[in-house]
Amino acid sequence: MKKWKWLHRWFSLVLGFFLILWAVSGIVLNHRELVSSVEVNRNLLPSEYRFENWNNAAVRSALEMDSGMILLYGNIGIWLSDTAFSHFTPFMDGFPKGVDNARTMKLLKSDAGQLFAATQSGLYVKKSNFALWNNIPLPHHDLRIMDINIKSDSLFVVDRSNIFVFKIQPQVELLSKIQLLPASNDDNKIGLFRTLWVIHSGELLGLAGKLLVDIFALVLIFLIVTGYVYFFFPRWIKRRKKQQKTVAKHVATTKFSVKWHNKVGIWVGGFLILTVFTGMFLRPPLLIAIAQARVSKIPGTILNHPNVWHDRLRALVFDATSARWMLGTNDGIFTVDAQFLKQPQPIAATPPLSVMGINVFEPLENGTFLLGSFNGLFLWEPNSGFVRDFITGEIPQARSSAGSPIGQHLVSGLFKLNEKFYIFEYNQGLLVEKMEMPQTILNTPMPLWNVALEVHTARIFQSVIGVFYLLIIPLLGLMTLLILISGILIWLKKSKKAL
Numbered sequence: 001m002k003k004w005k006w007l008h009r010w011f012s013l014v015l016g017f018f019l020i021l022w023a024v025s026g027i028v029l030n031h032r033e034l035v036s037s038v039e040v041n042r043n044l045l046p047s048e049y050r051f052e053n054w055n056n057a058a059v060r061s062a063l064e065m066d067s068g069m070i071l072l073y074g075n076i077g078i079w080l081s082d083t084a085f086s087h088f089t090p091f092m093d094g095f096p097k098g099v100d101n102a103r104t105m106k107l108l109k110s111d112a113g114q115l116f117a118a119t120q121s122g123l124y125v126k127k128s129n130f131a132l133w134n135n136i137p138l139p140h141h142d143l144r145i146m147d148i149n150i151k152s153d154s155l156f157v158v159d160r161s162n163i164f165v166f167k168i169q170p171q172v173e174l175l176s177k178i179q180l181l182p183a184s185n186d187d188n189k190i191g192l193f194r195t196l197w198v199i200h201s202g203e204l205l206g207l208a209g210k211l212l213v214d215i216f217a218l219v220l221i222f223l224i225v226t227g228y229v230y231f232f233f234p235r236w237i238k239r240r241k242k243q244q245k246t247v248a249k250h251v252a253t254t255k256f257s258v259k260w261h262n263k264v265g266i267w268v269g270g271f272l273i274l275t276v277f278t279g280m281f282l283r284p285p286l287l288i289a290i291a292q293a294r295v296s297k298i299p300g301t302i303l304n305h306p307n308v309w310h311d312r313l314r315a316l317v318f319d320a321t322s323a324r325w326m327l328g329t330n331d332g333i334f335t336v337d338a339q340f341l342k343q344p345q346p347i348a349a350t351p352p353l354s355v356m357g358i359n360v361f362e363p364l365e366n367g368t369f370l371l372g373s374f375n376g377l378f379l380w381e382p383n384s385g386f387v388r389d390f391i392t393g394e395i396p397q398a399r400s401s402a403g404s405p406i407g408q409h410l411v412s413g414l415f416k417l418n419e420k421f422y423i424f425e426y427n428q429g430l431l432v433e434k435m436e437m438p439q440t441i442l443n444t445p446m447p448l449w450n451v452a453l454e455v456h457t458a459r460i461f462q463s464v465i466g467v468f469y470l471l472i473i474p475l476l477g478l479m480t481l482l483i484l485i486s487g488i489l490i491w492l493k494k495s496k497k498a499l
Contacts, residue, residue: 001493008486011479013231016224018476021455023217028452030201030210033143035452036121037098039445046463049454051076051442053429058441060359062415062422063107063115071115074413074424076444077102078117083417085435094133096121100447106148108155110168116155118145123157125172136172138164147315147328147361161310163340180327182308183334183344190303191331192293193282193355194311200278204301216275219268226257233257262491269488273481280477283457284470291355315358321367322383328358335382349385351378352396352407360414372411377423391423391431 028035042050051058060074064083071091072079077099078091095102101121108116113128122143124133140162147158154175155166163178182188198204202213233254237247281290297304315328319335327334327344332353334344352375360372369380370390377390389396391409409431413424423431454460458472 001490004486004489008483008490009231011483011486012224012227015476015479015483016228019224019480020221022476023220025452025456026201027214027217028449029456030214032100032449035448036100037096038448039099040448040451042444042446045446045451045454046460048427048463049446051437051444054424054435054437055427055429057359057412057424057426058429058437058444059415059422059424060105060413061107062417063109064417065109070417071107072415073104073107073117075099075103076441078104078107079441088438088441090440092133093131094124094126094135095119098447099444100449103447105146108148108150110150110155112169114168114172116148116150116168118148118157120144123148136166139174139177146313147317149316149318151318156316158313158316160313161307163313163316178340179307180309180336180340181343183346185346186308187294188297188308189294190297192290192295193287194330195295195298195303196278196281196290198302200275200282204298204303206302213275216268216271219264220272223261223265226261229253229257230261265487266491269484273484276477276480276484280474283473286474287355315361317361317363317369319363319367319382326361326369326382328361330355330357333382347382349382349387351380351387352376354407354410359412362414362416370414372414374410374412374426375407376409377411377414390421 049056057075059072059076062073063071065071068083070081070083072081072088077095080089080091081087092102101119103120104117105120106118110116115126115128117124117126117133120143123136123138123145125136126133138157138159140159142159142161145157145159149156149158150168153167153169155168155172157164157166163180165175165178167173167175198209200213202209202211205212233250237250237254240247240250280286302310309329312329312331313327314330315326317326317328318324318338319326322335323338325336325338325340327336333347333350335347336342336344351371353371354374356374358371358373360370360377362370364370364379367381367383369382371378371380372390376396378396379388379390380386387396388394410426411423412426415422420433422433422435425431451460458469458476461472462469
C-alpha cells in the first residue's frame with residue numbers, strides 16, 4: 001500500500017498542472033459553437049501556428065470570378081484578390097463574428113450570379129447587388145456545412161449527416177431533404193474509433209452526455225486542487241504555528257479538502273477511468289491499433305441513430321461521365337445514382353485517404369478526379385481504378401494499416417488558375433508556385449477551439465520535443481489511470497480498516 005500512496009502522491013503532484021490543461025481544453029472542445037467568436041493571437045503560440053506561405057490550411061480552394069477577380073477561401077475565411085494576387089480584401093461581411101465562423105469549406109457561383117458559401121457556421125448566399133452574406137437556415141442543429149454542389153437549377157448541400165436540395169431560382173427555397181439508403185455493404189456496425197470518441201466526449205448521450213463529461217472535467221480539476229491543498233497546507237500550517245500566526249482558516253480548508261477529495265474521488269473515480277482510457281485511443285500510436293475495427297452500435301445512444309449516415313458525410317461531387325454522385329465519407333468513397341434512389345455502392349480501389357478527412361475532391365476530365373488528404377494528392381480514375389501520386393508522379397504502394405495515418409504530403413487545399421495548379425500543404429504551405437501572403441492575413445488569429453484542440457491532443461508540445469509529442473497522450477493517460485486506481489485502492493484499504 002505504501003507504493004500506491006507514493007505513486008498517487010507524486011504522480012499527482014507532477015501531472016496536476018497538465019491534467020488541468022487537458023480538462024479545461026476538453027470542456028472548450030465540447031462547446032465549439034459557444035466559443036466560436038473567441039480568438040487567440042498567433043504570436044502567443046509556438047511558431048508553427050503562425051501563418052507563413054499559406055500554411056496551416058489557410059487556403060482550401062479558390063473561385064475565379066467573371067470580372068478577372070478571384071475569391072480565396074479556407075481557414076482564413078474568404079478574401080477577394082486579382083489573378084496576380086497583388087492585393088487582398090476581406091469578403092466576409094454578414095458572417096458571425098470570429099474567424100472560426102468564417103472558416104469556409106466551399107464556394108460556388110450560380111449561372112444567375114448568386115454566390116453560395118459552405119462554412120463552419122452555416123450556409124450563406126450573396127446576391128450580386130447585395131453587400132452582405134445572408135444565412136440560409138437549415139432544418140437541423142448542425143451548422144457545419146461540409147460541401148455544396150450545383151446541378152441544373154438545384155443546390156445540393158451536405159452537412160455531416162444529411163443532404164439537402166434547394167431550388168435557387170428565382171428565390172432560394174428548400175425543396176427536400178434526401179434520405180440516403182444504407183450502403184450495399186452496410187453491416188449495421190460502427191467504427192470503434194467513433195464509438196470511443198463519443199464515449200470520451202459524452203456525445204454518446206447527446207448534449208446531456210457532453211455536460212456530464214464537462215462535470216467530470218470540473219471534478220478532476222477539483223480533485224487536483226484539493227490534492228495540492230492536502231499536500232502543501234499541513235506544511236504551511238506548521239510554519240505559521242512556529243511564527244505564531246493564525247491557522248484556523250488553513251486547518252478548515254485542509255479538512256474540507258481531505259474530506260471531499262476522498263468522497264468525490266470515490267464517487268466518480270470509475271467514470272474518470274473510463275474517460276481517460278477512451279481518450280488514450282483517439283490519438284496515435286494507440287489509434288493505429290483500433291482504426292480499422294468495427295463494433296456493434298450501442299442501443300439507445302446516438303450511435304444507433306435512425307440515419308445510418310449520421311456524422312459520416314464529408315463531400316459530394318457529381319461524376320458527369322458516369323451520371324452519378326461520388327459521396328465522400330469518413331468510411332471511404334461511395335457512388336450513388338443521380339436521383340439518390342438506390343443504395344450507395346462502395347468503391348474499393350481509391351487513393352489512400354487519411355482518417356483526418358478529404359480536403360480536395362476535384363473533377364477533371366473524362367471521369368478523372370484529384371483527391372487530396374493528409375495522405376497526399378492523387379490523380380484517380382474510379383472506373384479503371386488507376387491511381388497516381390499527383391505530386392511525385394509515382395504509383396502509390398499499399399501500406400500496412402499499422403503504419404502512420406498521414407503521408408509525406410499533408411495536402412490541405414488546391415485550386416487551378418491559368419493552367420497552373422496551386423497546391424497547399426498543411427505544414428509547408430503553397431508548393432512550387434509563389435503567392436505572397438499579405439500582413440493582414442498573416443495577422444489572422446487562431447480560434448480558441450483550435451487552440452484547445454492542439455492542447456488536448458498534445459500537438460502544442462511538438463515544438464519542444466518534436467515527434468515524441470505523440471507519446472504524451474498514452475503516457476499521460478497511463479499515469480492518470482494509475483493515479484485514479486491507486487486513489488481508489490487507498491480509499492478501499494482505509495474503509496476496510498474503519499469497519
